[in-house]
Amino acid sequence: MSSKLIEKNVNIGGMTCAACVRRVEKKLGKMEGIASVSVNLATNSAAVEYDPAVTDIDAIGEEIERIGYVYKGSDKDFMEDETEAYYAKSLKLTAPVAFIVFLFTMVIMPPHEYMVITNWVMMFLTLHVMYFGGRSFYKIAWKNLKNRTSDMNTLLALGTLSAFGYSAAVTVFHDFFYKLGAAHVYYDASAVIITFILLGKLLETRAKKKAAGAIEALLNLAPKTATIIENNGEREVAASSLKIGDVIRVKPGGSIAVDGVVEHGQGSVDESMLTGESVPVSKRVGDNLYAGTILTSGTLLYHAASVGSDTVLAGIIKAVKGATASKPKVQRMADQLSAVFVPVVILIAGATLGTWMIFGPEPVLTNSLVAFVSVLIVACPCAMGLATPTAVMVATGRGASEGILVKNGETLEKACRVNRVIFDKTGTLTTGKLRVEDVHVAVGYTEEKLLEYASSLESLSEHPLAKAVVTYAKSKNIHPQLVADFHNIDGEGVRGNVDGREVLVGKLDFLSGNGVEAVPSDFAGSHVYVAVDGVYVGVFGVADTVKEDAAATVAQLKKMHITPVIISGDNEKSVKSVAEKLGIYEYFSGVSPKGKLDKLHQYRDNGDIVAMVGDGINDAAALAASDVGFAMSGGTEVAMQSGDITIIADKTDRIVKAIKLSGYTLNVIRQNLFWAFIYNIVLIPLAAGVFYPAFGIRMMPMYAGVAMAFSSVSVVSNSLRLKIKKL
Template sequence: MKTDNIVKKAYPVLQMSCASCAISAESIVKGLEGVVSASVNFATTMLTVEFNPAIVTAEDIRAAVQDGGYDLLIEEDKAATTDLLDEIHTKKYNGLKRKTILAVVLSLPVVVIGMFFMDIPYANEIMWVLSTPVIFWLGKDFFVNAWKQARHRSANMDTLVALSTSMAYLFSVFNTLFPQFWAGRGVHPHVYFEAASVIIAFILLGRLLEEKAKGNTSSAIKKLIGLQPKTVTVVEFGEYNEIPIERVYADDIIVVKPGEKVAVDGVVTEGASYVDESMLSGEPVPVLKEKGGKVYAGTINQKGSFRFRAEKVGSDTMLAQIIKMVQDAQGSKAPVQKLVDKIAGIFVPVVITIALVSFVIWIIVGGTNGFTQGLLALVTVLIIACPCALGLATPTAIMVGIGKGAEKGILIKDAESLELAKKVNAVVLDKTGTITEGKPVVTDILWLNNDDVKKDILYSLEKQSEHPLADAVINYFSDVSPVAVSDFESITGAGVRGKADNEDYFVGNRKFLDEKGIIVDNSLIAESDKLSKEAKTVIWFSDSDNALAVIAISDQIKETSVSAIRKLQSSGIEVYMLTGDNEATAMEIASKAGISHYKAEALPQQKAEYIKELQSEGKIVAMVGDGINDSTALAQADLSIAMGKGSDIAMDVAKMTIISSDLTKIPEAIKLSKQTVATIRQNLFWAFIYNLIGIPVAAGILYPFSGFLLNPMIAGAAMALSSVSVVSNSLRLKWKK
C-alpha cells in the first residue's frame, strides 16, 4: 500500500460498554481494506486510525463500526465534537443514574425476601414480578449488545451478563412454576431472582462509577479547552464586532480589553499591557506586551488594553497544539496495554468454556444436586469473570498520569513515553536555552577609576548597533536616557564608532581599540583576562584616547538548572551536556552546573551520534533540547524532551515538552512515570488476582474441601467492586505529590 496519502485521525466511538467492546471495534476497523493501523482506547472511547482516504473513507469506517453494533463520530469540527461528546456523556451518565437507582430500589425487596422471608405466601411470585423489569427493562442494553456481538461471532462483557442473568432468571421461573419437578427428585426448588436482579444493579452501579471516573480523568483537557474564550472582538472597517472564535482568520485585528483572555496567537499592533502567561511558562509574574510583542491563546490580559493581528488561529494556536498533544497522549496505548488487550480479546470465550466445563463436571460428579449446583456454578463463573477491571487497569492510570503532567506543565505526547521515562538512566542536556537562559546578559562591568559618567554614551552607541550582544548592554542600562550620537558607523567583526559632544567614542573588541591606538589601563587588562578565563565574552568602551570600561557578557545558567541536575544525579541518573559552543565556554558552564561529562563544538549530527554511543553502552537516554539544531538528537534519543520556549520543530519531534523550560520538571516527569507505572502494575495485579481466584471459586473448586459454593449475588458485587477499585486506584495518582 502506498503510504503517501496516509492520514491519521482520532474519532470517538459510541455505545461501547466494556474493554472487550474496544477490542471488537478495533478488530472491525483493522479488517477494512485501506486501514494501516487502528487502536481503540476504552477509557477515552477514542479510535485512533491511520488509513488511505483514496481506498477507505471515514464514512466507510463509521458504517463498518455501526454494523458491528457501535457508532462513530466523524465530524471534523473538533469544538462541536467536544460539545457533542460532553452532551452524550452527560446524557449517558444521567440515564445510567436513573437506571441504577431504579434497579437498586426494585432489587432491595427481592434480596430481603430471598434472604429472610422465603416462607411468606407468594414469595417467589413477588420476587418474579420485581426482578422482571430489572432484567428485561433496566438491563435491556446487556441483551441488545450481546445479540449484536453474537451476530458477528464475537463475545464480550455483555455476553457474560446476558447469559448469566437470563439463565438464573429462567431457572428461577421454571422452579416457581414447576416446583414439583425438583421436589420429586429430592431437591429443594431454589430460586435466584435476587441474584439475577442484584447482578444487573451492581453492574449498572459499577458502570455509573466508571462513567463518572472517565469524566474526572478528562478534566485536564476540559481545563485547557476552558482557557480559550468563545467569542472575540474584532475591528472591521473601523467598527468593533463581537464574533464567535470559529470565525477568526489570520490577519484579523482583535481587541483585547482589561481582564479578557487572548483568543488566538498573534502580534501586538497597538497599545500595551501586562499579560499573565503562567499557563505557558508557569511564571506568576505578568509579561509586558508592547507593539511587536507576541501573544498566545489562553493567556490572560491584565489592566491595559491592546490590539493584535491574528497569526495562528483554530488548531494552529499553541493552546490548540497543547490540547491536541494531551488528547493524543491520553488516547495512545502503553506497550503493556497491548498485552492486556490481547488477553481481554480471548478472555470471554475462555470464561464461557470454563463455565460450560464446570457445569458438565457438576452434572457428572455432583450426584442428585449436580444439575442445580452445576447450573449455579455456570451462572456464577459467567458473572464473576467480568474483564472490565483488566481493561480499565492501564488506560485509566495513563489518562490520570498524563492529565496530571499537563497540570504541572509537563506535556506528554504518548503513553509509551510516560511508561519509558522511569527506565531513563542517562540524561543529555543541550547547553543554550536548556541549562542556560539562552540570551546573553551583562554579568560584569568595570569602569576606569570607577567613573561611569559616560554610560549614557555607551548606551546610545549600542542602541544604534545591530550586533546581537548590543541588546545585552541596552537591557543592562535600561534606566539610562540616550544622548545624541552623530557620524555613527558599524564596522563588521570589530565594533561601532560615533561622535558625542564633538568627541569620538568606540565600542568593540580589543583588536579594534589597538587599531585606533587607544591606551588601555593595566587594571582593565587584568580584569579582562580574568573574565575571559571564565568563558565570558569581553567588549570594550573607549573615547579617542583611553579605554573607559570593560564589559563582560555571558549566557547565564538558569537558577533552577543546578538543583535539577543534582536531583537527577542523586537519583542515579548520569547527566551529560552537549553544545555547539567553544571548549572554554562549555567547560566553564559544565563546571558551574556540576556536570562532569560534556562535548563542545558539536554539530547537530554529532549530537545524534553522541546519543547513539550512549545507547550502544546499554543506556536508556533522554535528550533535552530547545532548538532546531537539537531535532536530530531528540529523534535519536529513547525519550525526547523539548523546552517550551524553544523552536516548534524541537517540540514536534519531542515526546515530552516542558512548558516553562524549567529543568526541575524533568525529575518530576520521571517521578510521575514511576508513580503511573506503579499504579498500572497495582491495577493489573488486582485485576488478575481477582480473576485467578474468583473463577475457580465460582466454578466450585472449594466445594469438595469445605462445602463452600459462591453465591451468584456475591459474585456480581465482587465483579462490580473490582472495576471500581481499579478506577479509584488510578484516581489516587491525582493527589500524589
Template sequence: QPAEALVVRGGKEVVMPVTALIAGDLVRVRPGEQVPVDGVVTEGSSSVQESMISGEPLPREKETGSAVFSGTINGAGVLTVQATHVGSDTVLGRIIRTVREAQASKAPIQRLADKIAGIFVPIVIALAILTYIIWRLTGVEDADIYGLLCAISVLVIACPCALGLATPTALVVGIGRAARNGILVRNAEALERFAAIDTVVLDKTGTLTKGKPQVTQAHWFVPDEEVPALRRLLYSAEILSTHPLAAAVCRAFVGDGSTVELSDVQNYAGRGISFTYEGSVYNVGSAAFVAESGATVPSSVSAPPDDAAVLFFACGDKMLGRFCVTDELQPQAAEVLEQLRRHKVRTVMLTGDRPEAAESLARKLGLEEYRGGMMPSDKADYIRMLRSQGHHVAMVGDGVNDSEALSMADVSVAMGDGSHIAMEVAGITLMRSDLRLLPAAYELSRATRRTVKGNLFWAMCYNLIAIPIAAGLLFPLNGFLLSPAIAGAAMAFSSVSVVANSLRLRTKRVPLLR
C-alpha cells in the same frame, strides 16, 4: 476560553461567538475580560495575567506590538488585538488538543495488557465450560443447576474490566496532573519511557542558563569611524538568525538605526551566518566558522573570559570584531542536577560554546560530564552513541539547533519558551521556564508507571483468587457457592479499586506539583 468576543468590523463593535472569528479580525478586550484569541496588540496598553500559559504569577505589561494569548485575563486597560490564531489553533487550543491526544494514546504497557486480555478471555471461557462439565461429572443432586450457576459466576467475576482499566486510568490521572502543573506530555509512550531513563543530556543556553545572554565585551579591529556602519550591518544580519547569541547582539545594537538590505544570507546551524553586502562577503559566528575564509584574531587581543561565548565578525580574511556574550545561570540548575543524581540519573551537558566556557560552567554546577564546541549533528551523534551502549536517554533543549538531538533521544524534553520546532519534536514540554519541573516530571512518570504495574498486579491476583472460588472450590469444604449476583458485585469492586488506586496519583506528593 471565553464563548464570545467584541469584534470591530466595518467601524462597528459587534459581539460574536468565538467560533466565528477569523485570523485578521480586530478584537476589543475590556478590563477583566479573557482574551479570546492569540494576537498582537494594535491599540491600548494594559497588564495581562498569563499564569495559565506561562506559570508566572505576576501580570505582564502589554502595549502596541505585544503578543497576547487566548484564555489570559486582561487587567485595567482596554486592548485592541489583531487575531493571528483563533479557536483550536491558539496556544491554549493546542495545549488542550495535545493533552486530550495524550490521554487517549496507548503506552507500551497498555499494549501488554491488551495482549494479556486477548489470551485471558478465551482461557476464562474454557474454564467456565470446564467448570460446568466437572459439576456434571460429580453426580451431586442438582449438578446441572450448580454447574450452570458456577459457570456464569466464573464468566462474570473474571470479566477483565480491572485489567482493561489498569493502564488508561493511571495515565489519564498522571497526564492530567502534569498538565495542570505546566508539564505538557505529548503521548502516553513518552510518559512511560521517561520513567525508565538513566541518562539526561542537557543543552546549555536556554536550559541550564536563562537563555537571555548579554554582550559583555565588544572589541572592534577597525577605526572608530567605521564602527557605526558595521554595527548596523551586524544588527541587520543577526536579526535574521534564530540563535540565542544572535539575539544578544540584536539587543545590544538595537538602537543603531534602521537595518540595511543584505543578499545571499545563509544560516549555518550551530556555526554562524554569512551574507553579502555591496559585493563583499561577511561572516558572523564561531572562530572556526570565520577562520574558513582566513580571518584570524590579532595576537594583541586578550583572551576572552572562560565563561563567555564568543562571536566573531569578519569580511573575507579581515577580522572586524569580537564579541563576548555571557548568560546567567538558571538559579535552580545546580539543585535540579543534584536531584537527578539522587535518583541515580547520569547528567551530561552538551553545548556549542567553546570548551573553556563549557568547563567553567560545569565547575559551577558540579557536572563531571560535558562537551563543548558541539555542532547540532555532534549532539545527535553523541545521543546515538549513548543509546547504542544500552542507555535510556532523555534530551533537554530549547533551540532549533537542538531539534536533531531531541529527535534522537528516547524521550525529548523542550523548554516552553524555546523554539516551536523544539516543542514540535519534544515528547514532553515544560511550559514554564523552571528547570525544577524536569525532576518533578520524572518523579510523576515513575509514580504513574508504579501505579500501572500495581493495578495490573492486583487485577491478576484478584482473578487468580476469585475464579476458583466462583467455580465452587469451597463447596466440598463448607457448602459455599458464589451466586452470579455476588460475582457481579465483586467484579465491580475490582474495577472500583483500580480506579481508586489510580486516583491516588492526584495526591501523590511530588515537589513543585500541586
C-alpha cells in the same frame, strides 16, 4: 497512488471491557484503507488513521455498528454525558424492582403454598429488569454470537440468562423440580447482578469523567464570545468566528479568545494554564497573548494572530488527546491477553458446571448453576481494559496543567527509566539572552565614562553583544551620546567619534589591528573591548545567563541518580562556565548537530536510557533519536515536533516533574493491572467452588456482580490519585 492519510477520533458506544477494545481494533484494522486503529476504553473512542481514497468515516461507522457497537460520530467533545445519563435512567427503572425480587427470593421466603404464584410474579419483575437494564448487554452479546466472538457482554448474558432460564423452568414445572429437591429460584441473581453492573458502570463513568477533568478544563478555557472593535464601535461575536487581524478588547477578569499581539494598553495575564506558574505576567504593547489565559488587571486591545486550530491552546488539546489515544506496551500486552481471556473463562465455567454436576452435593442442579453463573459474572475483564487508559488520561491532563505536554502514552512509560540527560546549553540551561556580567575599567577611567562611550556606539549596532552593553548602560541610567563618523566593521567591531574623541568598541584583535594595546580578559564569556583616542580604557564580560531554576534541576536529577551532561556547539570557556555554575562535571563544547547525535548513540550503545533536552533546529535530530526528547517551548517548531515531551512553561524544573510523573503513572498502571488480575486469580477459583470441599466457602452470583463492579471502580479511582500527587 494513495492519497494523504486522515486521522479521526471516532466515538463508540457499548464497549465494556478489554475484550471489546481488542475486538474493535481487530475488526477495524482489517478494513481496506485503514492504516492504524487505537481504541481507548477510558474515553470510549478510537483514533483511526485511514486513506480517504479507499474508505470514509461512514464506512467505519457502519463496521462499528455491524460488529455490535454504537457509532456516535467523530471528533466530538472528549467526554459525553450520554452514557452516564443512560446508566442513571436504567438504574431508576431497575433498582426498585430488583430490590423487591431480592427481598422475595432471599429474605421474605413466602410459604410453599404461595411459592408458585410468587415465582410467577418474580419472573415478570425480573424480565422487567432484564429488558430495561440488560437489553444493551444482550444486544451486543447476540451480535457477538453471530460474529463468532465474545466479550464481557457474552459472560453477562450467559450468566444472567442461565439463572433466569433455570428459574423460569422451576416456575413453569414447579412440581417436577420440587420432587428433585431443586425448586429454589435465582431470579435475584439475574435482577441484582444487572442492577449492580449498572451501578458499577454509573460509578465508573463518573470516575472516568473526573479522570478526564484536566482535559475538559482545557476545552473550556477559551471563551465562547469576544468583543471586537469596529469603525462604528464595539460588537460581541462568537469566538469561533474571529479572523486574523480582528482587533479585540478584553477587560479585567476576561479570557483571551485567540492568540494575539497587544496593540494598546497594559495589564497582567494569568498564564498558569500554559506554564503552571501562578504569578501573572505583565503585558504591554507588542507582547504576545494566548487563548485561554486570563487578564487579571488592566484593559488590553489586541489583534488576532492565530485562530481556531492554530492557537497554542488548540495545539495542546490536540496533543493531549493524541497522548490518551496512544498505548504503552504494557496496555498492548493486556489487550492481547484479553483476546483469549473470555473464551478461557467460558471453558472454566463449563468445566465448573460439569464438575459440580458430577461431584457436587444435593441439590446438584441448583449448586452447579450457582457456580457456573458466579464464574461467568466475576470474571468480566472490565478492570483490565481500564487499567492503563485511565492512568494515561489522568497523567496527560495533569501534565498539561503543569506545563508538560506529553506526546504519547509510551513516553509516559519510559521517561522514568532515563538515567542520563543531555542538555543543549543555549536556550535550555541558559536564557539565550546575553547580559554584561563583568566590567574591567582601566586606571584613570570610571565605569560611568566607559559606559557612556561604549553605549553611544553600540546603540547604533544590531549585534547581540552590543544590545547587552546598551541594556547594561540603561540599568545604570547612562544614556547614549551623539556619534559622528560611525562605521561598522562586520564581525570585528564599531568605530566613531563621541564629543570629538575617537572610540573603538569590539574584539581584542580589532583593537590590536588599530594599534591599541589592550589587556586580555580571563572572563569565561564573550568580551567587548573599548579604546578611546588609541588608548585601552576597559572591557565588558558578556555571557548568556543561566536560568534561575537550572541549578536546582541539576541537583534534583543527581538525587534521582540521573547523570546530567552538556553537549553544546558553543566555545569551551562558555560551556565550562555554565557547567561549573550548575555542578555538571561532564560537558562537551564545539559539537556539531551530527556530533550530538553521535555522542547520544555512544551513550545508548553503552546501555544508557538517554533523554535529550533542546530548543533549536540543531537539536532536532538528537531529540528524535533519544529515548525521550524534551523540547523547550521557547525554541523552534522543528524541535517541538521532534520531542516526545514539550515543556510549555520553558522551565527546566518541568523536566524533573515529567520524569516523576512518568514514574508515578507507571506505578499506578502496575497497581491497576495487579488488582485487575488479582480479582480474577482469586475470585474465579472462589466462584468455581475450589474452596468449598475444604472450607465450605462459595460465592453467590449477586456477590460476584458486586465484586466485578467494584473492580472497575477501584481501578479508575486509583488512577485519579495522579491528579493530586505531588510532583
